[in-house]
Amino acid sequence: MxxxxxxxxxxxxxxxxxxxxxxxxxxxxxxxxxxxxxxxxxxxxxxxxxxxxxxxxxxxxxxxxxxxxxxxxxxxxxxxxxxxxxxxxxxxxxxxxxxxxxxxxxxxxxxxxxxxxxxxxxxxxxxxxxxxxxxxxxxxxxxxxxxxxxxxxxxxxxxxxxxxxxxxxxxxxxxxxxxxxxxxxxxxxxxxxxxxERTVRPEVSLLQKDPSSPVTCHATGFFPKGIVVTWQKDGEDMHSDVEVGETLPNGDGTFQITSKLMVKPEDWKRNSYSCVVQHSQKDLPVLLEEKNIRTNQGGISWDIIIGWVSSALRFAKSI
Missing domain, CATH: 3.30.500.10 (MHC class I-like antigen recognition-like)
Incomplete structure (x- = not known):
């Protein structure tokens, strides 16, 4: 492509x-x-x-x-x-x-x-x-x-x-x-x-393709664009085994962002993990539990739709 x-x-x-x-x-x-x-x-x-x-x-x-x-x-x-x-x-x-x-x-x-x-x-x-x-x-x-x-x-x-x-x-x-x-x-x-200047709170989901895949925290549908997504273990912010993506536009004027947690299932089942989304100075925590995870097992799909955005200034000039 x-x-x-x-x-x-x-x-x-x-x-x-x-x-x-x-x-x-x-x-x-x-x-x-x-x-x-x-x-x-x-x-x-x-x-x-x-x-x-x-x-x-x-x-x-x-x-x-x-x-x-x-x-x-x-x-x-x-x-x-x-x-x-x-x-x-x-x-x-x-x-x-x-x-x-x-x-x-x-x-x-x-x-x-x-x-x-x-x-x-x-x-x-x-x-x-x-x-x-x-x-x-x-x-x-x-x-x-x-x-x-x-x-x-x-x-x-x-x-x-x-x-x-x-x-x-x-x-x-x-x-x-x-x-x-x-x-x-x-x-x-x-x-x-x-x-x-409107405020639209994000919808937050935990996604996983299969039990051996990273867990993805997906926040979408929010406005304004500014947002902070962190993972916590036993109440403490994590700085490793985390991969945060860019904030991307949806097609309707709102935004989305993902953050992946690379952790083995046996680890997050033994400890308390959560994804915390901060937007408009409010925290939205989602506890990492099996009941909160959406997967594609059993035919459930969780495709993430990524939108693309494709007075001129008079200083455009030849290089």
Whole structure:
């Protein structure tokens, strides 16, 4: 199965569990050689919720939330469509430049760009990100502390040198992320306040394919996105034999997460194990007991459905 990587949509790797923190993010993806996939796509997200979308097949910026469709006039979508259409050839060109630098010809290739800002109602601006990736690896990113670009691979050094030398544009970028981006974020949050500031508690299940498999704690259907899942043994948090997955979107605007416990049945039957899910500052513990585990024994299926989320910024440019 062909896989297209989208950046993890978390600013600075921190995902706040408090509703007072809001984020605005955009992900742009250009690709080549992938059948049945638009060559260019954009998605805008507020607090992890997709609210705008464009791709090179439909060639139109469209709302992904009812509150967004009601909040703005048609001219907004015309403007955003034009920006996305103008950005599309830049990404096609960037793929060709990257292929040349990596000495590649055909095959499947992707360029991703993710940018955004984060705001806390109490302390103000808390983060910003502006980074590019190529073929599922980091390519270049802006360090906002020094306002210089970081190039993790040698093929990105020419881009770093070119972008670092344009100080005027760097000042414009800094102004965008500290002012304009925050202003738009506040507007979007006000448009979707009822949706974005709602609280939906997770449904928590313990799943196991067979008696010898790890036990999976699955929390789903929750909003907002911030959540903490831990395993406890006899009331103490466990830091080993635990594998926590990423928080992923469902198709209905809610989220899901899984955490696996690698422990032998005879061990958890002798001791007290539990999965504790913390969401919106409330704990939801589920005791690891045979009666609480759903398995696929006897024809019971517990497939986990994983959803996929596929104002443009004026700083999209050739690498």
């Amino acid at each position: 062909q896989k297209v990587l989208l950046f993890t949509l978390i600013l600075f790797g921190i995902d706040s569990i408090f509703a007072a923190t809001h984020s605005l993010q955009y992900v742009y993806s250009g690709s080549s050689g992938i059948p049945n996939l638009p060559e260019f796509m954009t998605v805008g997200l507020v607090d992890g919720e997709p609210f705008t979308y464009y791709d090179s097949n439909i060639r139109r910026e469209v709302p992904r939330q009812e509150w967004m469709a009601k909040a703005v006039y048609a001219a907004y979508w015309d403007q955003q469509t034009q920006i996305s259409m103008n950005t599309e050839p830049v990404f096609k060109n960037n793929i060709e430049i990257a292929k040349m630098r990596f000495n590649q010809t055909g095959g499947i290739h992707t360029v991703q760009w993710m940018y955004g800002c984060e705001w806390d109602d109490e302390i103000g601006v808390t983060g910003a990100v502006h980074q590019y990736g190529y073929d599922e690896s980091d390519f270049i990113a802006l360090d906002f502390r020094t306002m210089t670009y970081v190039a993790p691979v040698m093929q990105a050094i020419p881009t770093k040198q070119k972008w670092d030398s344009n100080r005027a544009e760097l000042e414009n970028i800094k102004s965008y992320f500290t002012q304009e981006c925050i202003d738009w974020l506040k507007k979007y949050v006000s448009y979707g306040k009822c949706t974005l």
